[in-house]
């Protein structure tokens with residue numbers, strides 16, 4: 001690590017903002033020594049805000065139907081080989097009930113953009129979960145919808161919304177998505193979610209095709225300015241039935257480095273150690289926590305459908321029962337000196 005790299009890291013640690021050019025220098029200049037320093041500073045920051053707590057969210061993958069055709073995603077519309085399913089309201093509620101018994105106080109409903117989940121259907125599901133478990137938070141990760149729809153879902157009780165921005169560079173966005181999708185609409189959705197009152201999560205894949213140190217610097221600047229309550233990042237992993245089948249996967253090394261940088265930019269952010277990180281490295285999620293992440297998301301989807309929610313190849317946690325998945329992650333977190341906490345785990349300071 002040269003002096004310049006060290007200075008950039010210490011400036012971040014003092015809550016100073018870097019320019020976009022400096023973020024890309026920081027990424028380009030990284031080596032193992034820089035990564036260790038960053039991870040230590042990130043772990044200290046996280047400890048100051050959250051102690052040794054790691055929050056846990058029960059992930060329920062409600063539908064593998066998607067009207068979109070993102071070039072990287074295994075459940076894209078044009079993938080004829082994708083196995084499609086959707087969970088009914090009753091099935092979703094029973095996953096949440098089981099999760100409640102296992103100690104979960106946040107449920108994340110994630111799915112492709114499936115027109116079956118109209119506002120009425122989805123509002124009915126959200127309000128049923130909130131009625132059954134008023135002490136729980138419901139997070140939605142259901143893609144791009146209208147502002148009116150986001151409002152109805154919020155009024156039905158949804159607390160948080162995850163919508164990865166995927167890349168903050170319009171040209172890069174265009175290379176990852178079909179032409180009927182737009183960067184402007186993605187950003188519009190994030191703004192609308194924020195204005196509606198949600199705790200909002202954005203994020204991106206590390207090592208996605210056409211990504212450069214400069215586009216990554218743009219992602220960091222976007223995160224610094226947008227100040228999301230949550231931020232999901234994980235390595236890109238090719239899926240064999242997509243146009244990106246032959247592309248290289250993102251690395252654990254760069255993902256961990258960026259997790260640490262994001263922790264220093266936003267000390268209070270809720271930052272998951274993702275399933276994708278656990279897929280490219282068996283100890284990826286533990287390493288993610290040590291690099292500054294503070295959230296894990298065990299899978300609560302019914303065992304029969306898990307393999308069908310295949311965004312990328314070799315996804316982990318597809319053969320386990322919910323209870324196994326949750327016990328496994330608890331043990332993994334304990335093994336690196338952290339404890340899973342049983343509460344909603346709202347963003348600190350969020351009113």
Ligand code: 5AD
Pocket residue numbers: 072073074164166204205234235236237238239276311312
């Ligand atoms: N590799 C890694 N992450 C992926 N996602 C979709 N496809 C892949 C892939 N091939 C991520 C996207 C999306 C989230 C739900 O999953 O970032 O927003």
Ligand code: FES
Pocket residue numbers: 066068069070073074075076077112
């Ligand atoms: Fe877009 Fe799946 S096709 S996230």
